Amino acid sequence: MFGRLKKKLNEAIQKVSDTVTDTVEEKPEDKVIETETIMSDTQSDAEPTTEYIKSGTSEEPKETTIATEKPKDKKPKTKKTISATLKSAVKVVSEKKIDAGVLDDALWELELVLLENNVASEMSEAICAEIKERLVDKSVSRFEVKNIIEDTFKKNVRESLECEPLDIYKIIEKNKEEKRPTLIMFLGFNGAGKTTNLAKLGHLLKSEGYSCVFAAGDTFRAAAIHQLEVHSETLKIPMIKHDYGSDAAAVIFDATKHAKAKGIDVVLADTAGRTHMNKNLLEELKKIVKVNTPDINILVVESIAGNDIVEQGRVFSEAGVDGVILSKWDVDQKGGAALSLTKAIGKPIVFLGTGQEYKDLKEFNIDDVMENII
Ligand SMILES: Nc1nc2c(ncn2[C@@H]2O[C@H](COP(=O)(O)OP(=O)(O)OP(=O)(O)O)[C@@H](O)[C@H]2O)c(=O)[nH]1
Ligand SMILES: [Mg+2]
Structure with missing residues (x-):
């Protein structure tokens, strides 16, 4: 995911440490x-x-x-x-002490690299301000300069990604004890990867020994029901569907009723993709949530969606978001915006979608991200 950012970042860091040191050497x-x-x-x-x-x-x-x-x-x-x-x-x-003017020029280049790779401007500014504070008027060697920049970057990214985790298994287990199914609903922007990652989660939960049922809650897009049906048949997970154009809230309600009656552990409910700019579609989503009170709302966001990621996160949060799947993590693009989402909405990233196959759902781990980014 961060191949591009990593390369550019390392070049910029090298440049900052070189510039700082070269200038000092010109005494x-x-x-x-x-x-x-x-x-x-x-x-x-x-x-x-x-x-x-x-x-x-x-x-x-x-x-x-x-x-x-x-x-x-x-x-x-x-x-x-x-x-x-x-x-x-x-x-x-x-x-020698590092001069503020020299550092400003060098850090500006670093900030540009972060911004070009969609790292949010607040985060880019904070990183550069902290680096400056740690270097200006301090006596440090070239080696230390590089370490300080890397440390500051990692610390800021880590802080931004840290959040109270969402333990899906714990919720399922607790509900099982109370003999009721866990309803996990997928929401998000058009084409974000809701249906695909819902199927992946179904595959994962089934392999962990949980019984599942799909709810074909996207009654809006032509072929959406069929798309989920194909996954249902392939994974041998039953599916509850109504006709196209019917009430999505009712489909999910029926699927939950079915799961309760049959002792099924988890309902995985699909919903139609909607733009966060459309108020009516958001109101409809809120209604689906109100009728069904899902145990977990998963927001699926394309990790490559650029600076729109945070805005999507904020608006969908109005309907209630408990955790995030960052899809298309395998696509190497300007991924910096994904680093700001958790801090913006206060909800954790639970999984990364790392491809189009059922196995391509990876539990999110901050250390893995840190290793990949710098
Ligand atoms: N490379 C990659 N492709 C993905 C991933 N997740 C989903 N896709 C692809 O993205 C496209 C859209 O995925 P869908 O699951 O249909 O997205 P959606 O959000 O359900 O779309 P709508 O229902 O139309 O809103 C499909 O071609 C998927 O195969 C992922 O993690 N990596
Ligand atoms: Mg879909």
Whole structure:
């Protein structure tokens, strides 16, 4: 999912640490590195002036003299001098304080990378502000700069994803004790992956030993009932359906009644895709929820939906959302927006949809995301 962001992020982080360090190295004390690197790299014929050599190598005049006395066609023996000076340069770098102006420019590039990959602007700004606070006027080496940037990024992403978890199995078990089925309803934007991920969850729950029934609650889209029916037949999970155009709330109600009568553990209810911009469709969704009071409302959101993700999350939350499935996680796109959803709606990501097959439903784990992102 984060292949693109990871690549760009690492490039930007490298650039920030390089810029910061390079600028620090351009202090007068480090002049000797420039002098001798130029000599060694270009094998210049021009002999440095005595005055310049003195200012650059006051601590090691001997090596510098050897270098200037070498025949024109040979590379000056400056190896020892360079490595010695590099050592002192590292010391200088770690003793220099990082300048706010230099850092601002470098961090702006990092912020752009985050924004280009749809990381929400609040999060991008917060990350860069915190990096700045941790670096400005501090004495840090190039290595530490990189670590501080990575640490700050990870900390912010982790905080944004952390949330009280939703334990579906615990809810099912509790309801089983009370001899009633658990109703799990799927809602979300058109084409987000509701029906496919409902079927995947049915497959998973069945493999865990729970009995399931599907409710064909999308009575709106042509072929939606048939789509679920195909899953029902393939997975050998029964399905309750009415005709197209009938009341979705009634279909789900009937499926729950059926599950109660037959002692079925879980009802997985599909609903029609709807845009979060359409008030009427949202009102209808609220009615379905009111009639059926699902135990769990799962919002299915395409992880590649870009900055619209958070808005979708906020609006569907009006109907009640308990957890999220981020679908299409396998598609490598600008996935940064997904990082902000949990914080925005205060509900956890429960599963990632990682493909189009039944097995492609992965329990969400923050550590896996962190490993993939940086
Ligand atoms: N690559 C990938 N494709 C997915 C995933 N989940 C769903 N899809 C595909 O996305 C398309 C839409 O999926 P559906 O399950 O029909 O989406 P929906 O939300 O039910 O759509 P509507 O009922 O029309 O609103 C299908 O081609 C699915 O195979 C996923 O995790 N990864
Ligand atoms: Mg559907």
